[in-house]
Each structure stands twice: as structure tokens, then as C-alpha cells.
Amino acid sequence: MRERADAARNRRLILAAAEELLAVHRPDQVSVEQVAAAAGVGKGTVFHRFGSRRGLMVALAEQRAFAMHEAVLSGPPPLGPGAPPRERLLAFLDALVELVSRNIGLMAALDHATVTHPTEDEQDGPHPLHVFWHGHITGLLAESRPDLDAELLSHVLLGGLRSDVVVQLVTSGETARLAAALRTTATALLDAPADGA
Secondary structure (H helix, E strand, O other): HHHHHHHHHHHHHHHHHHHHHHHHOOHOOOOOOHHHHOOOOOOOHHHHHHHHHHHHHHHHHHHHHHHHHHHHOOOOOOOOOOHHHHHHHHHHHHHHHHHHHHHHHHHHHHHHHHOOOOOOOOOOOOOOHHHHHHHHHHHHHHOOOOOOOHHHHHHHHHOOOHHHHHHHHHHOHHHHHHHHHHHHHHHHHOOOOOOOO
């Protein structure tokens, strides 16, 4: 029991230290050694808990995205169940933009870790967070417009949040512009005439 309590404490300390470092340093300047020192643990403890730098960034991303995940599953509408699919889709895209904008350093760090160590601790497919987001958007699109290729269009919408342009917009304070553009794109898809109409 003591080991489990220590493990949970170390995990919290490591994640908090990584978050603090990412708030003041560029992602490529934050190393596992720095995180370990800031958390007051050994470098080996970080690797034991998270497997790699990428694993640490994924865990931090998951922690920050958990609240939104719960809101989608059981929170109040329109983000949660109970609203029409169109309203839920737009609310979800707004929430995604907010998540990205509030965590741009973390998202960049995760991308950096993935690029610099592409084979390190990779899973046999996309990360579960991405799978959930993609599945949710796909389901809402399909419910609203069964005639569309919802699976592919969901990838297109999500892809719009992963680019250098997005990073520049967010860091220059243009989050509202990004959210409006994503809403415009989704609305255009939902309102597009059906084939043959």
C-alpha cells in the first residue's frame, strides 16, 4: 500500500513539474532530467512511471483533456448528451479549440517528442484521445448528415487543429478567429446540398 501511495505522489509531482516547466520554456528546452529535478525525483523514476519523454507528454495531455472527455460523456448539453447533434458538434469543436489554445505549449511538446522519437513507445495506432475525438465527431456528423463521408471529414476537421498556422494564431491571441473558422467549416459541411440535390 505504501508503494502505491508513493507512486501516485511521484506521478502528481512529475506531471506538475512538467506543466510548470512548459509554462516558461519552449518544448524543445524541457528535458526529462529537468522535469525530474523540478519534481525532486530521480530521472529513473520519470522513465519508470512514463516510459519516455513522449510518454510523459502524453500523460500530461491526457490529464488536461480528461475534464473535456467527461463533459462529452456525461456533462450538460450542448457539449454533453441531450442536445441535437449539430449543436453538440459545434460545442465540441469550440471545446477542442479552447483545449488547444490553453495548452499550446503541451501540444507542441507532444508533437516535438513524437517527431524526435518516432518509434519510442509507439502504440499500434492513433492515441486513444485522438480515437475518441475522431469517433465523437464522426458520430455527430453521421447523425446530422448520413449522406456525408463522416469518417474522412472528421479527420479533416481534426487536422485543422494540428498545424504551424494554428500555433501562430493561438500564440498571437487569435483563438476566436480559429474557433470561428472551424465552426464555419463544420457548418458548411452540415448545410451543403446532398448529392444530386
